[in-house]
Amino acid sequence: MKITHLETVPYRIPMKKPLKFASGEVHHIEHVLVRLHTDDGLVGTTDIPPRPYTYGETVESVIAVINTIFSDALIGADPLDRAAIHSKLHRTVGNQTAKGGVDIALWDLIGQANSTPVHRLLGGFAPSLEVSHMLGFSPTQAVVDEALSFTETYGVRSFKIKVGRRPVSLDIELVVALREALGAEALLYLDANRGWNATEAAQMLAGTADLDLRFFEEPNDAAEVLTRRQLVTNSPIPIVADESAPNLGDAAREIQTGGANALSIKTARTGFTESQKILSYAEALGLDVLMGNQIDTQLGSVATVTFGAAFEHSSRYPAEMSNFLDMSDDLIASPLEIKDGHIHAPTVPGAGTAVNEDKLSHYRTDR
Template identity: 30%
Template structure:
């Protein structure tokens, strides 16, 4: 099954409600993605998605488009789409970095390989360990009273796990917020927090001390991505699990965090980590180190989410407090049918071949800002 044509499309779709993140990321109103369509001489088509959100990682939309158009796509033309491991090496050899650009093509190769064998990607990866994964719903940077409104509304549709965005308001206000939610929801919901690099080491330490004994099960990325020593210091003072997200982009990052015993959990993302091939190695490093992982997302559409669902299906040490497969629910629209997988607070794993998601081409055209073809 030879690759004959690769199309890259930059799309943008507004969020249903603006999303208040940390001091580092501000408030986001629109989500951008780069979608690739990989065509083959068999007639089968595979899809991948990249989700650059600077300064989350070094990836940008223009950089991702250029990396695919000028470097990665030409290196894949004529190759057998099923030789994913070999093609990963070729992509790494022709261009340093650019994990999201490589990730979108890696997803498309898995999609094609699964489709060509008539099996889901989780079967290619050794078979699923579960049929559904608990969803965690995000709470923007806010107060306990505002959170409760969203929690009450979402509980009606089955959500029982929530992720509070922090790192924007004073730490004392966040401790009060967690205390308010603990008083109201003890033993009723799972709660995790994500500070998105918003705190200093001292603020992070003050937070985990103040939140001790609360219902909070995990604190993600309290300090800057490159402050691994800070993560370790906060972890040593915390009774709550500490997770790395922005700090774990590459496999080398994962090894360093594991060797330094800096965190308890890795936040794994199909686009951030460079596709399924590379994300799977990060999961393997966590397994070897006895760490757990949270299957997580950025502002993503259905292809990246479907790829991550395949990885969640086959990975053993998922944290019990919920995973981020609800990104498409926060968009005004999606160009896939992924949200049909979500219901009663769970993401369902199916046996549909490939990544298991249908892409609506007319919606890709509707939301396209620019595109290119390499053939």
């Protein structure tokens, strides 16, 4: 099996409502669908979410790097030779989501060629993952109502609460209201998206000390080296590296130098291969990991459950996979369902990323 040509398709889907957080807001999903075609007719598919304000990638840069520099590593290659392909890809610095997406497409081909779900090829630990829902900025009662609706409708009992870049007292009020409404059994954790300094983040920790929060993700900018490490040392709950740990090397640096003591893994930026390395590193050190959300479509979320449910260590906590419900539509051929707070891993050969061609034709922006 050899890769014969590449396909990169930009597309745009509106959100039902904007998702707002400390580092920005999203009104439309503007992603790149990538397909690797082979000489035996198989097609490996992935969804790439450029995040210019997080990683510096854009729709245009993803398409350019794949169609030019990465094509030299991919055209004529056997997808099974992943290590050789990655060695060539990694000669190019950055371009994290482009590299991660290509890896998922390679695994999709490998699964199809072996008539086996990628979830099983990776490890097949659990048939499903529990879902955590990400709550964006809105008035307190609206956020509480959204959380209660997800609990009632989908059985979701875990919530990431977006905080930061606004008065600490307002976010403390929000967390208090959520805990009172959802009860002691709900798993709640925070994500400030680097929106505060360390002093404000410490105030948030003090003001929510009796609310049984589980994690605090990116409370301030990890580049604030001294104060970030002081915050990690003094925090009663794990500090999660997300944007500060977009790859294996950065994750190791943040952990080894005291910038965090837990990790967010996002298959959208580290694919399956590098995500497994990060997971193994975390497990060896006894670190908690969260399967994170890159404001993923269903195509992105199916990759999360494919990987996260494959391993015991990545299945310990609910995974952020429900925000595709905030989108007006999706390209996936077999839509995901959240039942009893879980999403099941795909059982078809490959990664479950096949697309609805009519919807792709409708939403693509390169016509």
